[in-house]
Amino acid sequence: MGGLQVIVAAICWGTLGIFTTYLHQLGFDSVQIAILRVVTAAMMLLMLLPSLWTSIRQLSVGEILQLSLQSLIGVLGMTVCYFIAVNFVGAGIAVSLLYTAPIFSLVLAFFLLKEPITKKSFTLACIAVLGVALTTLSENFTLSWGIVFGLLSGVCYSLYGILGKKALHKHYPPTLVFFSSVVISAIALLLLPMTYQTYAKAFTMPAITWLWVMGLSLVGTVIPFFLYMSALHKLPATKASVFTVFEPFTAIVLSIVLLHQSLNGMQYSGMILILLATLLNSIKLPMQRHRQLTEVDTQV
Template structure:
C-alpha cells in the first residue's frame, strides 16, 4: 500500500514538473510576442492593454465557478486584491513591455528575475519575515548581475534597465501581496481571476483601450494571432498549468523550474529576433538567473506528498 502511494506521488511529481516547465516556456514567449507587436506599431502601453484585456475576456469562463467566492469578499479583501492586481499585473506588464522595447527580450526578462531580491525586502516589511545571511548574499549576487547587464559597449543607465528593475519590483509585490491574500484562504484561481479582471476593468475606462482594439481590427489576421498569443499562450495557459502543478508539487520546488522562462526568452530572442548581448552582459544575466535558481533550491526543493494524498494514506 505504501509503495502504491509512493509510486502515485512520484508520478504526480513528474506530471507537475512537466506542467511547470511548459508554463515557464509559455511565459518566456511574452517578450517575442510583444516585440512583434511593437514592430507593427503598438506601444508598450498598448501591448499591456492587449495582454490584460484580451486575457480578461478569456478568463470570464471562470466566473460561474468563482462567483460563490466573489460574493463573500469583504471590502478590505477587495482592496488587497485590487492592490495586487494594479501593482503586480498592470504596473509589471507596463514596465516589462517597455523594457523589452528599450533593451530587448533577453535583458528584460533577466531584470524581471531580480524579483526575489525585492521579495526579501518586501517580505521583511510587509510579512515580518527575517532576512537571512544566505538570502542577503543571493541578493548581492543578483545586484552584481544587474550591474553587469548595464555594461554594454558603453557603461550607462538607460530607461530600459530602470523599467526592467521596476518590473521585477512589481513582480515581487504580486507574490508578496498574493501571499497576504492567501492568508484569507482565497483559492489560487480566485487570486488570478481578480488580478486580471480588476486591471482590465481599469483599462476599459481609458479611451486608449478602444483606440488600441480599433487599430488591431484594421491590421492583418496574423497581428490578431500575436495579440491572442500574448494573452492565451503568455498569460492564461501558463497560469492554469502552474496552478495545476501546485496541486502536485510544493511551491518551492515549482519555483526552481520557472528558470525555463528566462532561458526560453533569451533563446527565442537570439533565434527569432537576432538580439545579442556582450560577453559581460551575458555574465550579468547568468548571475541574476543563478541567484534566482539558488534562492529557490536553498529554500527547500524536496519532493513532498500532496496533502490530499496524505489524507488518503491516513484513511
C-alpha cells in the same frame, strides 16, 4: 508529469517578450500592448466567473481593495514596465531583470511582512545586484531607461505575491487570485478611452496582429497559469519554483534565434548570475516563502 507541466508553463511565459517585440514592430507602444494582453486575457477568464462566484461574494471590502492594489501594481504595472524594457533593451536582458523579483521580495517582505533576511538571502541579493551591474554594461543612456523599467518590472512582480499574501486567507482558491488580478486591471483599463482606441487600431491591422495578441494573452498568460496550478497539485511548490527558471532561458534563446538580438560576454555573465541567485533562492527558502514567490510567477 507535474514537472513537465511547469516546464511547459515556463516556456509559454518565456514567449511574452517575443510577442511583445512583434507587436512593437507593428506600431503598438508598450501601454497599448499591455492593454491588449490584460483585457484579452480577462475576456478569456470570464468563463471562470460561475465557479468562483461563491468565493468572490465572501471577499471583504478590505480584501477587495488589497486585491485591486495587487492587480494594478503586480499585473498592470509589471506588464507595462516589462514591455517598455523589452522595447528598449530586448527580451533577453528584460527577462533577466524581471527575474530580480525574488530578491526584491526579500527586501519588501522584511518591511511589509516583517520576515527576517538571512545571511544566505543577503548573499544571494548581492550576487543578483552584481548580475544586474554586469547586464547593464555597454548600455548607453537611451537603453538605460530599459534597465530602469526592467528593474521596476521586478519590483512590481515581487509585490504581486506579497500583496496577495496580505490580501487573502488560505481558504481562498489560488485561481481566484489570478482571476481577480487580471480582471480588476482589465476593468480599470476599460475606463480609459485609450483602450478602445487600441482595439480599434488592432482591427485595422493585418490579420497576423491577432495571432500575436492571442499568443500574448493565451499562450503567454492563460495557458501557463492553468498548467502551473495543475502542477502544484502534483509536486511541492519548492520544486515548481525551480522549474520556472526555464522562462528566462526560453526568452533569451528565442530573442537570439528569432529576433537576432546579440549580447556581449559581460551581459551573458550578468544574466547567469541573476538566474543563479534566483535558482538558489528558490531552493533555500522555506515553504511559506516559496508559495509567495511562486504566486508571483502565475501573472506573466
